[in-house]
Amino acid sequence: xxxxxxxxxxxxxxxxxxxxxxxxxxxxxxxxxxxxxxxxxxxxxxxxxxxxxxxxxxxxxxxxxxxxxxxxxxxxxxxxxxxxxxxxxxxxxxxxxxxxxxxxxxxxxxxxxxxxxxxxxxxxxxxxxxxxxxxxxxxxxxxxxxxxxxxxxxxxxxxxxxxxxxxxxxxxxxxxxxxxxxxxxxxxxxxxxxxxxxxxxxxxxxxxxxxxxxxxxxxxxxxxxxxxxxxxxxxxxxxxxxxxxxxxxxxxxxxxxxxxxxxx
Amino acid sequence: xxxxxxxxxxxxxxxxxxxxxxxxxxxxxxxxxxxxxxxxxxxxxxxxxxxxxxxxxxxxxxxxxxxxxxxxxxxxxxxxxxxxxxxxxxxxxxxxxxxxxxxxxxxxxxxxxxxxxxxxxxxxxxxxxxxxxxxxxxxxxxxxxxxxxxxxxxxxxx
Numbered sequence: 153x154x155x156x157x158x159x160x161x162x163x164x165x166x167x168x169x170x171x172x173x174x175x176x177x178x179x180x181x182x183x184x185x186x187x188x189x190x191x192x193x194x195x196x197x198x199x200x201x202x203x204x205x206x207x208x209x210x211x212x213x214x215x216x217x218x219x220x221x222x223x224x225x226x227x228x229x230x231x232x233x234x235x236x237x238x239x240x241x242x243x244x245x246x247x248x249x250x251x252x253x254x255x256x257x258x259x260x261x262x263x264x265x266x267x268x269x270x271x272x273x274x275x276x277x278x279x280x281x282x283x284x285x286x287x288x289x290x291x292x293x294x295x296x297x298x299x300x301x302x303x304x305x306x307x308x309x310x311x312x313x314x315x316x317x318x319x320x321x322x323x324x325x326x327x328x329x330x331x332x333x334x335x336x337x338x339x340x341x342x343x344x345x346x347x348x349x350x351x352x353x354x355x356x357x358x359x360x361x362x363x364x365x366x367x368x369x370x371x372x373x374x375x376x377x378x379x380x381x382x383x384x385x386x387x388x389x390x391x392x393x394x395x396x397x398x399x400x401x402x403x404x405x406x407x408x409x410x411x412x413x414x415x416x
Numbered sequence: 417x418x419x420x421x422x423x424x425x426x427x428x429x430x431x432x433x434x435x436x437x438x439x440x441x442x443x444x445x446x447x448x449x450x451x452x453x454x455x456x457x458x459x460x461x462x463x464x465x466x467x468x469x470x471x472x473x474x475x476x477x478x479x480x481x482x483x484x485x486x487x488x489x490x491x492x493x494x495x496x497x498x499x500x501x502x503x504x505x506x507x508x509x510x511x512x513x514x515x516x517x518x519x520x521x522x523x524x525x526x527x528x529x530x531x532x533x534x535x536x537x538x539x540x541x542x543x544x545x546x547x548x549x550x551x552x553x554x555x556x557x558x559x560x561x562x563x564x565x566x567x568x569x570x571x572x573x574x
Contacts, residue, residue: 153425154473157417159494163478168525171557195478195524196458211418216427216458235423243420262555265458268527275534275546282541 160212164192164199171195172259173204174252179226179244186246196265213243220260222253229253233260428455428462428471434518437466439505443497449505456515459524461492475502482519488512492519531558 172193177186178200189200189210198213218235226232226244231253233243247253261267434456439449440463452472453464459478462471481493488509494500506512520526535558538546547553 153421153428153471155417155419155421155424156473156475158500159476159479160417162495163476166479168479169528169557195528197476209417213420214424214427214460217423217430235420235426237426240423240426241420259555259557262552262557265524265527268524268531271550272527272531272534275531275538278546279534279538279541282538286541 160197160199161209163197164194164209168194171263172256174256175248176252176256177246179246181244193259193263196263196268198260198263215260215263216265218264220257222257231257424460424474425470427457427460428464428474429469430457432457434515436506436511436515438507439503441503441505443499443501449503454504456518456522459522461519477519477523478525480523482516484512484516490516528557 170192173191175188176191178189179186189202190204190206192199192201196215198215199209200211200213201209213233215233217237217240218233221232221234223230223232223244227246229247229250229252231245231247233245235241245256247256432455435453437451437453440452440454441447441449451466453466455462455464455471456477459476461475461477463473463475464471475492477492479494481496483491483493485491485503488506488511490504490506490512492502492504504515506515535546538544545553547555547558552558
């Protein structure tokens with residue numbers, strides 16, 4: 153079967169994120185010896201070459217249909233990629249220390265397209281539910297609590313990740329709905345995006361109402377062109393906060409109705 | 417370049433919703449339209465001679481531009497090069513559009529962006545990071561990275 157190599161090498165060298173890279177020892181089955189290789193993990197593809205600067209790629213492993221196991225019998229800090237079907241391979245690796253081993257094991261467990269697909273579907277469900285929660289946040293909904301719990305439980309059962317802490321808990325939106333109706337404003341995070349670490353506003357879609365799953369992201373959209381929309385979008389939060397502030401002010405004093413600063 | 421061929425062939429045999437016979441033409445001059453069984457599995461497009469068990473080849477559906485061509489055809493192009501443009505002729509306009517949508521959505525990078533969007537929005541709406549319950553909130557692959565660029569020439573969004 154032909155695997156179009158140029159397409160793969162182009163993917164490796166392009167600007168899409170590198171999910172992990174580093175040295176590992178890879179076992180050559182024929183000679184039962186380990187060779188140090190430089191590995192680059194991108195999406196569900198594990199590329200390897202002799203050294204980081206090498207132009208020549210030695211190979212690639214497509215990470216679908218495999219599990220990751222720690223192998224004590226293979227020596228220290230060893231782990232394997234096991235393709236479960238009859239006649240299929242097991243790739244054996246060894247790391248230099250425990251931390252490196254754990255880091256690779258965890259990352260490889262989450263690398264498959266199948267896993268991402270499940271995770272996106274689950275989050276898509278949670279997103280729809282969170283939107284609905286916000287829409288009718290002022291009234292009391294007892295049925296949505298159980299629906300939310302069910303969606304989180306479904307995904308956690310599918311995850312076979314021994315290192316992940318799988319907690320079966322309700323999301324915060326469920327618990328706040330079951331409290332007194334005066335609390336729904338707490339459900340909406342009032343923090344501006346910039347306070348959340350590692351968040352890049354450019355990734356957030358910019359068109360007003362949320363696009364349906366599958367319609368986002370926009371192909372080739374340029375955040376700089378849309379900045380005014382981004383500005384308006386985050387400005388809604390400011391507007392809301394201001395309205396609330398005005399609402400809470402005591403009504404007796406007349407001058408409180410005027411802006412303290414004349415914004416023209 | 418070595419690759420796990422047997423495992424990839426095994427992958428190509430997985431059931432898929434998107435599998436159909438269509439005309440396929442390679443990018444090189446002199447390539448002609450041939451009838452192939454085309455099958456979408458994860459982010460690969462496998463193509464078989466009809467009635468053969470092992471695929472002839474596999475196209476990785478990352479960093480490519482998928483677009484509608486005349487009639488009921490679509491193309492997949494890599495690196496904006498004409499020598500890397502594959503043409504597919506479907507049975508109907510509807511089928512053609514369905515394939516385009518499916519291929520775009522099958523890209524790992526497309527799915528990753530969706531994930532980051534949902535994560536961001538759920539956090540904004542509920543104050544909670546939805547990845548925390550799975551113990552994966554610190555994983556680099558689910559962060560918004562600086563490596564993503566949105567220059568017009570970059571086709572990574574497809």
